[in-house]
Amino acid sequence: MSIIVQKFGGSSVADAESIKRVAKRIVETRKRGDDVVVVVSAMGDTTDELLDLAHAVVPALPAEGRELDMLLTAGERISMALLAMAIKSQGADAVSFTGSQAGMLTDDKHGAARIVSVTPGRVRQALDQGQIAIVQGFAGFNKVTGDITTLGRGGSDTSAVALAAALDADVCEIYTDVDGVFTADPRVVPKARKIGRITSEEMLELAAGGAKVLHNRSVEYARRHGVTLHVRSSFTSDDGTIVYDPERAGSTMEEPMIVGVAHDLSEAKVTVVGVPDVPGTAARIFTIVAEAGANVDMIVQNVSEAATGRTDISFTLPKQEAGSVLQALDSHKADVGFASLQHDDQIGKLALVGAGMRTNAGVSARLFKALADAGINIEMISTSEIRISVVTRADQLVDAVRVVHSAFELDGDQDAVVHGGTGR
Amino acid sequence: MSIIVQKFGGSSVADAESIKRVAKRIVETRKRGDDVVVVVSAMGDTTDELLDLAHAVVPALPAEGRELDMLLTAGERISMALLAMAIKSQGADAVSFTGSQAGMLTDDKHGAARIVSVTPGRVRQALDQGQIAIVQGFAGFNKVTGDITTLGRGGSDTSAVALAAALDADVCEIYTDVDGVFTADPRVVPKARKIGRITSEEMLELAAGGAKVLHNRSVEYARRHGVTLHVRSSFTSDDGTIVYDPERAGSTMEEPMIVGVAHDLSEAKVTVVGVPDVPGTAARIFTIVAEAGANVDMIVQNVSEAATGRTDISFTLPKQEAGSVLQALDSHKADVGFASLQHDDQIGKLALVGAGMRTNAGVSARLFKALADAGINIEMISTSEIRISVVTRADQLVDAVRVVHSAFELDGDQDAVVHGGTGR
Numbered sequence: 035m036s037i038i039v040q041k042f043g044g045s046s047v048a049d050a051e052s053i054k055r056v057a058k059r060i061v062e063t064r065k066r067g068d069d070v071v072v073v074v075s076a077m078g079d080t081t082d083e084l085l086d087l088a089h090a091v092v093p094a095l096p097a098e099g100r101e102l103d104m105l106l107t108a109g110e111r112i113s114m115a116l117l118a119m120a121i122k123s124q125g126a127d128a129v130s131f132t133g134s135q136a137g138m139l140t141d142d143k144h145g146a147a148r149i150v151s152v153t154p155g156r157v158r159q160a161l162d163q164g165q166i167a168i169v170q171g172f173a174g175f176n177k178v179t180g181d182i183t184t185l186g187r188g189g190s191d192t193s194a195v196a197l198a199a200a201l202d203a204d205v206c207e208i209y210t211d212v213d214g215v216f217t218a219d220p221r222v223v224p225k226a227r228k229i230g231r232i233t234s235e236e237m238l239e240l241a242a243g244g245a246k247v248l249h250n251r252s253v254e255y256a257r258r259h260g261v262t263l264h265v266r267s268s269f270t271s272d273d274g275t276i277v278y279d280p281e282r283a284g285s286t287m288e289e290p291m292i293v294g295v296a297h298d299l300s301e302a303k304v305t306v307v308g309v310p311d312v313p314g315t316a317a318r319i320f321t322i323v324a325e326a327g328a329n330v331d332m333i334v335q336n337v338s339e340a341a342t343g344r345t346d347i348s349f350t351l352p353k354q355e356a357g358s359v360l361q362a363l364d365s366h367k368a369d370v371g372f373a374s375l376q377h378d379d380q381i382g383k384l385a386l387v388g389a390g391m392r393t394n395a396g397v398s399a400r401l402f403k404a405l406a407d408a409g410i411n412i413e414m415i416s417t418s419e420i421r422i423s424v425v426t427r428a429d430q431l432v433d434a435v436r437v438v439h440s441a442f443e444l445d446g447d448q449d450a451v452v453h454g455g456t457g458r
Numbered sequence: 459m460s461i462i463v464q465k466f467g468g469s470s471v472a473d474a475e476s477i478k479r480v481a482k483r484i485v486e487t488r489k490r491g492d493d494v495v496v497v498v499s500a501m502g503d504t505t506d507e508l509l510d511l512a513h514a515v516v517p518a519l520p521a522e523g524r525e526l527d528m529l530l531t532a533g534e535r536i537s538m539a540l541l542a543m544a545i546k547s548q549g550a551d552a553v554s555f556t557g558s559q560a561g562m563l564t565d566d567k568h569g570a571a572r573i574v575s576v577t578p579g580r581v582r583q584a585l586d587q588g589q590i591a592i593v594q595g596f597a598g599f600n601k602v603t604g605d606i607t608t609l610g611r612g613g614s615d616t617s618a619v620a621l622a623a624a625l626d627a628d629v630c631e632i633y634t635d636v637d638g639v640f641t642a643d644p645r646v647v648p649k650a651r652k653i654g655r656i657t658s659e660e661m662l663e664l665a666a667g668g669a670k671v672l673h674n675r676s677v678e679y680a681r682r683h684g685v686t687l688h689v690r691s692s693f694t695s696d697d698g699t700i701v702y703d704p705e706r707a708g709s710t711m712e713e714p715m716i717v718g719v720a721h722d723l724s725e726a727k728v729t730v731v732g733v734p735d736v737p738g739t740a741a742r743i744f745t746i747v748a749e750a751g752a753n754v755d756m757i758v759q760n761v762s763e764a765a766t767g768r769t770d771i772s773f774t775l776p777k778q779e780a781g782s783v784l785q786a787l788d789s790h791k792a793d794v795g796f797a798s799l800q801h802d803d804q805i806g807k808l809a810l811v812g813a814g815m816r817t818n819a820g821v822s823a824r825l826f827k828a829l830a831d832a833g834i835n836i837e838m839i840s841t842s843e844i845r846i847s848v849v850t851r852a853d854q855l856v857d858a859v860r861v862v863h864s865a866f867e868l869d870g871d872q873d874a875v876v877h878g879g880t881g882r
Binding site for chain 2: 049050053054084087088090091092094095099100101102104105107108109111112114115116118119120122123129130132135156180182
């Protein structure tokens with residue numbers, strides 16, 4: 035008998051009817067003979083409604099804190115209790131557990147707690163008694179303070195993966211409102227295909243390139259603990275996308291080299307112009323950037339001009355972080371010794387992801403040619419072991435994704451079905 | 459420095475504005491130098507909304523259970539966190555505690571848990587650090603199962619009184635949407651006066667007679683543990699009604715003998731006709747009634763008719779319990795040996811409450827005369843140490859309350875202000 039962890043996001047349990055449908059699905063899984071642990075998010079817009087209430091009470095609401103965690107975890111508490119009731123009314127036995135009861139022990143960083151250890155004794159006991167265990171997503175518990183914490187963004191996915199790891203589950207199924215991970219965003223590339231299997235590393239690169247189906251933190255946790263993920267739709271019974279660890283699964287030789295094209299319009303580009311080309315300058319710049327709290331993605335340093343001994347360094351980061359970074363850099367203009375700063379928030383980022391990419395020069399050549407044929411200018415290039423990222427004008431990004439998707443023969447035979455936005 | 463426990467019901471924290479107003483009141487109390495512990499109910503209709511959701515998911519919802527407690531406690535969790543945030547934003551320090559964190563330990567009877575012990579170590583610690591402690595009303599924790607429980611009806615009042623007892627608080631203030639306890643329902647008797655001080659025993663009798671400001675369970679807990687209650691309005695700063703323990707407060711000689719008139723239209727009368735007047739018959743009847751789960755209030759046995767050796771026994775009970783009691787009695791008709799059953803749901807109950815009532819024959823005479831003068835027939839009479847209850851026709855009850863209120867000179871000089879219904 036194997037253990038299956040199933041995680042349902044807010045859009046899968048948005049109302050009473052959805053909860054009943056999800057309960058039916060869980061009961062069917064249980065009837066097939068597996069032990070089932072379910073991790074559930076708050077219903078639909080509950081979290082936003084609770085935040086609205088908090089803002090109405092405290093207009094200058096701190097972004098995180100003990101009381102906010104206390105408030106927000108009420109959302110998952112409601113959905114988990116309702117789901118347990120629904121399952122019981124359908125003839126199976128179920129019991130719901132808070133993060134604390136499920137042993138999700140974290141540090142004390144409210145609003146963005148890190149998991150310290152997972153001790154799901156009560157969950158195991160429930161499984162041993164033939165019960166379906168429903169666990170509150172997003173919520174943790176700090177043993178030192180005795181306080182409730184939350185895991186922050188992507189928290190419920192991380193709860194599910196952490197439980198799967200601690201229980202040595204066979205698979206962690208992430209139910210969402212899309213059919214799986216696609217070779218490109220189906221809303222941009224109608225002929226995008228669902229990816230059957232993808233390594234966790236490739237999934238991380240796709241996510242960094244803008245594919246938002248899974249939160250990176252949960253994929254990283256899965257990779258580190260060897261948890262196999264199955265991203266699938268809660269609206270169909272079709273298989274979705276398996277995200278696996280190649281070292282545990284054996285050779286990747288039979289996998290297609292290119293797995294997909296991701297895109298992202300949420301970033302801006304900052305260029306530090308006229309940087310002295312001496313050792314330590316880049317380190318100095320990115321220390322300042324990091325202290326400003328920015329999450330930098332691509333970094334490109336152009337070749338130095340021999341005549342001036344100066345170079346330009348460009349990087350991309352989320353648009354809303356650009357302001358504070360520009361301010362921080364400007365205040366160090368003299369001691370770093372650069373000439374000026376440029377800021378561009380009209381960029382688009384495209385990432386081609388697949389194994390063994392850098393060792394195959396033909397891949398980047400084909401990518402650049404496809405973009406050139408479509409008249410799309412490349413403004414930045416950055417490559418990793420399994421990803422090639424390029425920056426284009428924002429208004430050319432959609433065209434770029436389509437031509438690259440075709441150039442790498444990723445187009446399917448028919449249009450993908452799009453169910454709507456992605457859940458949280 | 460003294461400790462004050464303040465309990466706010468759902469109508470006092472119905473929306474963001476109410477929460478801010480309540481927070482202001484709490485901060486003012488703290489600024490006067492007292493340690494403040496606050497017990498809070500769920501916002502406005504939250505509990506009903508959660509119950510509606512549960513019924514939508516499970517139409518045949520069990521009336522109580524582990525998952526229902528998990529669900530409903532989300533309501534108090536939301537209000538307590540918002541209230542703590544509101545207080546902090548007004549410059550005082552506050553921290554919210556779940557029932558479990560506040561040490562409200564109960565048995566495992568979900569939906570109607572009894573308090574086993576109260577160990578508010580974290581609450582004390584918060585007070586020692588100058589913080590205002592906000593405690594989740596209604597919620598408890600069973601240490602054996604590790605599960606969350608709820609205290610059932612009147613639960614938040616009981617939470618507050620139990621905390622006040624465990625912390626040896628000077629007073630437990632129960633904030634509600636009425637100004638205090640009145641000599642009669644102000645909606646029935648406009649000249650009803652607010653009672654300044656009343657003993658817990660008298661309060662219990664008033665409540666049993668239909669005055670619904672405080673739940674009996676919390677008054678009983680207060681009496682048993684010597685907690686002084688102060689029932690007051692959350693909309694004014696006027697003093698309300700002090701409910702005290704006369705043995706701790708000293709002589710009651712200076713108190714007025716009659717404290718008020720309560721009335722109740724929610725009961726029905728059942729008469730068991732032609733009962734054999736032999737020892738053990740009454741016990742037999744009320745064992746059957748108790749096994750049917752009924753909460754009997756008045757019991758009257760008429761004088762036996764010598765000729766037949768038979769008598770009639772009448773009792774009152776909540777209307778909705780009459781059906782199952784009649785059925786249970788009917789199925790034992792032969793072995794109890796009574797002749798027939800009568801059921802009357804058009805009765806009204808009036809109770810006159812005050813100390814030393816039975817020893818003063820003039821009180822009952824004055825009561826009966828007032829009713830007779832108004833042409834109101836008395837159908838049942840029952841007396842206790844501090845209460846005289848009579849049953850009338852339902853459609854005469856309002857008149858009865860008014861004439862009795864006047865006859866005992868309880869009328870005030872001006873009409874009472876009525877704010878609306880009572881909170882839960």
